[in-house]
Structure formats: structure tokens, C-alpha cells
Amino acid sequence: xxxxxxxxxxxxxxxxxxxxxxxxxxxxxxxxxxxxxxxxxxxxxxxxxxxxxxxxxxxxxxxxxxxxxxxxxxxxxxxxxxxxxxxxxxxxxxxxxxxxxxxxxxxxxxxxxxxxxxxxxxxxxxxxxxxxxxxxxxxxxxxxxxxxxxxxxxxxxxxxxxxxxxxxxxxxxxxxxxx
Numbered sequence: 560x561x562x563x564x565x566x567x568x569x570x571x572x573x574x575x576x577x578x579x580x581x582x583x584x585x586x587x588x589x590x591x592x593x594x595x596x597x598x599x600x601x602x603x604x605x606x607x608x609x610x611x612x613x614x615x616x617x618x619x620x621x622x623x624x625x626x627x628x629x630x631x632x633x634x635x636x637x638x639x640x641x642x643x644x645x646x647x648x649x650x651x652x653x654x655x656x657x658x659x660x661x662x663x664x665x666x667x668x669x670x671x672x673x674x675x676x677x678x679x680x681x682x683x684x685x686x687x688x689x690x691x692x693x694x695x696x697x698x699x700x701x702x703x704x705x706x707x708x709x710x711x712x713x714x715x716x717x718x719x720x721x722x723x724x725x726x727x728x729x730x731x732x733x734x735x736x737x738x
Contacts, residue, residue: 562634563731565626571619572732576710578615579656582608583707603678606667610676613660616653631731637724645716648709655706662699666692 563569582605589601633642664674664682671687673680720728 560631561629562631562727563735564631565629566735567622568626569732569734571615571622575612575615575619578608578611579710582612583703603675606675607677609660609663612656616656620653634727637726648713652706652709652713655702655709659699659702659706662695662702666695666699669695
């Protein structure tokens with residue numbers, strides 16, 4: 560068995576991170592309040608990459624299932640509690656990155672706005688319902704905050720395993736070096 564995840568899983572992992580970071584920082588950048596064009600660009604970028612996050616999570620779940628028997632072992636083997644905790648964090652990350660775009664999309668639609676992908680309308684807005692939109696936005700933002708904390712925890716755990724425990728946890732997900 561390989562000491563690394565299959566190349567496709569590694570690629571999808573890092574592409575997911577890229578999509579998440581673009582989605583997160585694009586909506587933060589809208590607050591720079593430079594111009595209306597900048598605001599529109601950041602909002603459209605947020606919507607587009609948010610939908611990409613949602614889509615890639617399903618692709619990752621399918622690929623994860625297909626390659627389940629190719630999951631490389633961690634050497635040396637960590638304590639059972641760490642393995643279980645890692646499993647629950649991964650499960651939570653998948654769940655959050657499915658739910659976050661759904662609540663985001665429902666927020667947009669309940670504001671009466673169309674949901675767009677790459678600046679093209681893909682779902683027409685509902686009759687505006689400001690109260691519902693506000694509640695959905697609060698849920699969306701709370702889920703984002705929790706998910707980003709889990710992403711940071713995930714990264715810290717990988718670095719901890721690499722530099723402190725000195726096992727191969729992080730190395731399993733690093734792309735292969737070119738020869």
C-alpha cells in the first residue's frame with residue numbers, strides 16, 4: 560500500500576482548501592468598500608466559489624468512498640482517541656461544507672435576489688422575506704465560523720503530527736515530488 564493518498568484525493572483536498580479560502584476572503588474583501596464594481600465582483604466571487612465548495616464536497620465524498628481501501632496508514636499508529644477525533648472532525652467538515660452553501664443560497668434567495676454562478680442566474684429569487692433571510696444569514700455565518708475553526712484545528716493537528724509526533728499524517732496528503 561502507498562504511503563500517500565491517491566493523487567486525485569490529494570488534488571481534491573487542496574482544491575477544496577483553495578475554494579474555501581477564495582469564498583471566505585472574497586466576502587471579507589467586500590467590506591473594503593472601494594467601489595460598487597468591487598463589491599459586486601466580491602459578492603459574485605463568493606457565490607461562485609461557494610457553489611464550487613458545495614460541489615467539490617460531493618465529489619470528494621464519492622472519491623473517498625471509491626478509494627477507501629487505499630487510505631494510507633499513519634505510521635506510527637496514533638492512539639485510538641486521536642483516530643476517532645480525526646474521524647469526527649473530518650465528518651464535521653464535510654457536513655459543514657455541505658450545509659454552509661445551502662444556507663448561503665437560501666439567504667440570497669430569501670432576500671429576493673437570484674442565485675448566480677459566474678455572474679449567471681441559476682435560480683430565481685423568492686418573494687423577499689427579510690426576517691427569514693436574516694435568520695438564514697445568521698445560521699450561515701455561525702456555521703462558517705465553526706467550520707473555519709475546524710479548518711484551523713485540522714491544520715494545527717497536521718502540523719502537530721508532523722513536527723511534534725513526527726509521524727506521516729501530513730506527508731500522506733502532500734503532493735508527490737517531481738523526479
